Amino acid sequence: MLGCGGYLPDRIVTNAELAKQVETSDEWIIERTGIRERRVAAEGEKTSDLAIAASERALAKAGIGADALDMIIVATSTPDNTFPATATRVQAELGALKAWAFDQQAVCSGFVYALATADAYLRSGMAETALVIGAETFSRILDWEDRGTCVLFGDGAGAVVLRAEDGAGATSDRGILATDLNTDGRYADLLYVDGGPSSTQTVGKLRMHGREVFRHAIVNLAETAEKVIERAGVDASDVDWIVPHQANIRIIAGTAKKLGVPMDRVVVTVDRHGNTSAASIPLALVDAVESGRIKPGELLLMEAMGGGMTWGAALVRW
Ligand SMILES: CC(C)(COP(=O)(O)OP(=O)(O)OC[C@H]1O[C@@H](n2cnc3c(N)ncnc32)[C@H](O)[C@@H]1OP(=O)(O)O)[C@@H](O)C(=O)NCCC(=O)NCCS
Known part of the structure; x- marks a missing residue:
């Protein structure tokens, strides 16, 4: 990974x-x-x-120009339009005219899915x-009268630049060491948007059975994390940082506990960002x-779960 950058609306x-808008309180949230x-x-x-703002910062940190990019993936469930892909506008505005660009939609697991996808392209040559x-x-698809969901989500973007490099095949190699992706479409009704071009011809609003989602989260997240740790041939105690999807501090803490990683090795932004879905990791x-x-050189465990139901993890040496 050559660099990363983020952008948050003001x-x-x-x-x-x-x-002031719904029956809730600072304490409850x-x-x-x-x-x-x-x-x-x-x-x-x-x-x-x-x-675009996040990408410009990531490219600057990576020290490369947009003309060096071969591909752009935007993980999003809130695209500008039904089509073309949001990634096409990003490509044009960045001036990355050599790059092919597409969106990938796995809701809150979107970044992990996109990272695994890019990794496969880079490994294949x-x-x-x-x-x-x-x-x-996500502010655009929230029902601002539903206190069970409108307090949870926020807007933002984050980007990383990846470049293929030969490694020694050792766990000390930098970059993506292992990924794991999972889907169980039988749980699609737990977290979904009740609209879409082919169903209602409307954008729709986010609907969620929060307690049910919560129930699945820690088990699924710990399982996928264990899979990437095993796949990479490392031990949970080798993980320097968990960089989790930021949905809920109780899910983040519960997963870290299951993996035996102390909270001072877990990156937490949910307090300031809320759940920004694919942007949160x-x-x-x-x-x-x-x-x-x-x-540099530290071992990062990224894990996420989202609508679909989708979940997955990536083990990355920064
Ligand atoms: C949404 C969530 C915070 C609710 O917390 P919870 O402890 O599970 O609470 P419940 O859903 O059991 O609701 C308990 C009560 O709080 C109420 N409540 C829900 N939202 C509330 C809010 N913002 N303020 C005050 N009360 C609220 C509910 O109406 C319910 O009241 P009732 O018992 O009278 O029906 C929690 O379920 C959660 O975080 N789930 C996972 C969601 C998630 O991360 N989704 C994204 C995954 S990518």
Whole structure:
């Protein structure tokens, strides 16, 4: 990984502000989710705008120009339009005209899915340099009258630049060491958007059975994490940082506990960002890299679960 960058919209929405709109409280939200505030995109600010801003920062950190990119994946469930892919606008605005670009949709697991996809392209030799972005404007698909969901999500984008390099085949190699992806479509009704071009011809709103999602989360996340750890031939005690999807502090802490990783080795941004779906892992990564907590050579475990139901993990040496 050559570099990462993130972007958050300016507008901060606190729990206190939400408590004026729906029957909730700062205390309830903090206690049940760990969220204190989230960002909301400005009127007219699109998912692609957030993605472009994050990508420009990631490219600058990577020290390469957009013309070096072979491929761009935008992981998103809140695209600008039904089509073309949000990634096409990102490609054009960045001036990455050599790159093919497409969106990938695995909801909150989107970044892990996109990372695994880019990894496969790089390993196959089809691409040498890839830009992987998680970008969302979930504020646009929330039912702002449903207190069970509107307090949970936020907007933002994060991006990473990947370049294929020969490794020694050892666990000390830098980059993506192992990935694991899972889907169980039988649970699609637990977390979904009740609209779409082919069903209702509307955008729809997010619907969730929170308690049920919660029930699946820790078991699935610990399982996929254990799989990548085993696949890479390392031990859970070798993991320097968990960089988890930021849905709920209780899910983050429960998964870390199951893996035996102490909370001071877990990157937490859910308090400030809420759940930014596919953007949450790269935003957490940027937060920890830019604050100097994650250092080159450290072993990172990324894990996520989302609508679909989808879940997965990636083990990355930074
Ligand atoms: C949504 C979530 C925070 C709710 O917490 P919970 O402890 O499971 O709470 P429950 O859903 O059991 O609801 C308990 C009560 O709180 C109420 N409640 C829900 N949201 C509330 C809010 N924002 N403020 C106050 N009360 C709220 C419910 O109406 C319910 O009241 P009732 O018992 O009178 O019906 C929790 O289920 C969760 O985080 N689930 C996972 C969601 C998630 O991460 N999704 C994204 C995955 S990518």
